[in-house]
Amino acid sequence: MRNTGAPVMVLADPAAVTTVLANLVDNACRFDETGSPVVVELGRDDGHGTVAVIDTGPGIAADDRERLFVRFGRIVTADNAHVGGTGLGLWLSRELARRQQGDVTVTSTPGAGSAFSLHLPLVAVPVVSAAG
Secondary structure, eight states: OBOOSSOOOBOOOHHHHHHHHHHHHHHHHHHOTTOOOOEEEEEEETTEEEEEEEEOSSOOOGGGTGGGGSTTOOOOOTTTTTSOOOSOHHHHHHHHHHTTTOEEEEEEETTTEEEEEEEEEBOOOOOOOOOO
C-alpha cells in the first residue's frame, strides 16, 4: 500500500464503511493490551482505496487467519480468552466490503501484531483538460 497524500476517492456506502472501520479499530484496541497506539493508514493499492488498521498485539498464526472471517469464527487462546466477542465482527466486515466490490484482509506476525485492511474500488476521476 502506498500513501501519496492525495485524496483517495471510493464509491461506498458510508454506513457500511463506518461499521467496518469501527469493527477493525475496536478489535485492534481490544486485542492489543500493550497500550501501544493503533495506527490507521490510508492509501491506494491495485485500483483500490485502502484503510489499514495496524496493532502491535499478539498476532495471528497463518493457519488461523481465514477462520477469523467465518461466522462465529473466533480464535480463543490462553492469551485472549478474557476478551469478549461473538466472532461476527470480521465476518460482517468482510461481507459488507464484498457487497461493495471490496474486501477485508489481514496480514499478521505472531508476537508482533496484525494489520487488517479494508479495500474498496477507487472511483475513476475524469481528467479535465485545461485547453480552452
